[in-house]
Amino acid sequence: MPSPDEGPVPGTGAFCYVVLCHDDAPAALRLARAVRRSSNGSRVLLRHDRPAGYLSAEDARAAGAELLRSDVRVRWGGWSLVEAMLEAARHAVDVLGAEHVVLVSGHDHPVRDLAAWEADVRTSGADALLDVDDDPDPARHRYRWRTWSAPTGTPSPARRVSRVLWQRGPARWQRLVLAYPTSRAGVWAVGVRARRDPVEALGLPYVKASQWMVLSRAAVEVVTGAGAARARRVFARCRIPDESYVQSVVSGDPQLRVLEGPTTFTVFPPGSASPRPLVADDVPAALASGAAFARKVDGSPASEAVVRALDAASQAPPPAG
Numbered sequence: 001m002p003s004p005d006e007g008p009v010p011g012t013g014a015f016c017y018v019v020l021c022h023d024d025a026p027a028a029l030r031l032a033r034a035v036r037r038s039s040n041g042s043r044v045l046l047r048h049d050r051p052a053g054y055l056s057a058e059d060a061r062a063a064g065a066e067l068l069r070s071d072v073r074v075r076w077g078g079w080s081l082v083e084a085m086l087e088a089a090r091h092a093v094d095v096l097g098a099e100h101v102v103l104v105s106g107h108d109h110p111v112r113d114l115a116a117w118e119a120d121v122r123t124s125g126a127d128a129l130l131d132v133d134d135d136p137d138p139a140r141h142r143y144r145w146r147t148w149s150a151p152t153g154t155p156s157p158a159r160r161v162s163r164v165l166w167q168r169g170p171a172r173w174q175r176l177v178l179a180y181p182t183s184r185a186g187v188w189a190v191g192v193r194a195r196r197d198p199v200e201a202l203g204l205p206y207v208k209a210s211q212w213m214v215l216s217r218a219a220v221e222v223v224t225g226a227g228a229a230r231a232r233r234v235f236a237r238c239r240i241p242d243e244s245y246v247q248s249v250v251s252g253d254p255q256l257r258v259l260e261g262p263t264t265f266t267v268f269p270p271g272s273a274s275p276r277p278l279v280a281d282d283v284p285a286a287l288a289s290g291a292a293f294a295r296k297v298d299g300s301p302a303s304e305a306v307v308r309a310l311d312a313a314s315q316a317p318p319p320a321g
Contacts, residue, residue: 015118016043016098018088021106022074025055026299028106029063030307036064038314039114043096047088049073066096077189079236082245085211089220101215108264108293109307110314117292121214127256129214129263130247132207141199141206141244143191144237189239198234204252211242212264219250262291277302283309
């Protein structure tokens with residue numbers, strides 16, 4: 001396996017796979033090894049904000065990867081996740097010399113031969129490859145969101161406020177406050193509707209898409225640059241900005257070529273906000289999706305069978321003709 005010290009070859013449009021991982025070191029290291037097998041000219045950056053014992057630089061290096069241990073403490077669904085994405089993307093471009101940054105999770109696994117997929121991305125000329133989805137609440141970016149904590153097991157203040165507005169307030173009040181439970185016990189997301197559409201005021205389209213995407217160096221420069229500072233302030237108050245900030249900013253820049261397409265294949269059960277772990281029966285759909293990766297592949301026995309099937313498929317030669 002090539003050493004991570006071997007830098008990208010100038011002029012090749014080098015790819016860096018940025019792995020956002022948090023609590024499953026074996027899966028993240030397995031992913032790094034799989035990426036380097038499939039694309040030995042790429043770089044892999046493992047990014048996490050856990051203590052030193054979670055992942056070591058030695059473990060990352062042995063897997064052919066670099067380690068970025070960040071001071072940004074991620075809270076899912078909030079702006080800190082965007083901060084982590086932007087920090088890692090800048091590191092990939094500025095330090096590792098990447099021309100394309102691929103954002104994946106620590107529970108992803110390659111579905112395709114990555115060297116061939118990279119060639120397809122280069123040929124497309126895409127500055128951003130986005131997996132756009134329909135927003136079930138297309139006006140939610142009109143709300144300024146904060147979290148509101150309540151003791152576990154007691155009615156949330158946010159819920160009481162929302163219920164009062166719906167039951168007693170005039171119709172216009174019913175659209176002023178929204179409250180949603182988060183994944184943390186006793187913590188609610190509370191949104192107050194803005195008078196004007198803050199994203200429209202920026203001159204941007206509101207685009208909701210998966211956070212797992214591909215960005216060119218030019219796109220990374222745009223979303224991290226001074227010109228997007230106002231947009232960062234606006235989206236920092238949006239709900240789930242990791243699925244809208246980068247996606248909206250690149251889509252609103254006429255100098256960038258934005259294409260639609262999945263980077264990571266996932267299976268969401270009906271009504272669920274999170275994908276379920278993949279099983280062997282999902283492999284044909286993953287292969288047919290056109291995505292470069294599949295998620296969620298964890299350390300369970302069922303996932304090990306999925307990994308073997310994906311490895312066999314991604315390393316197989318393409319069919320003749």
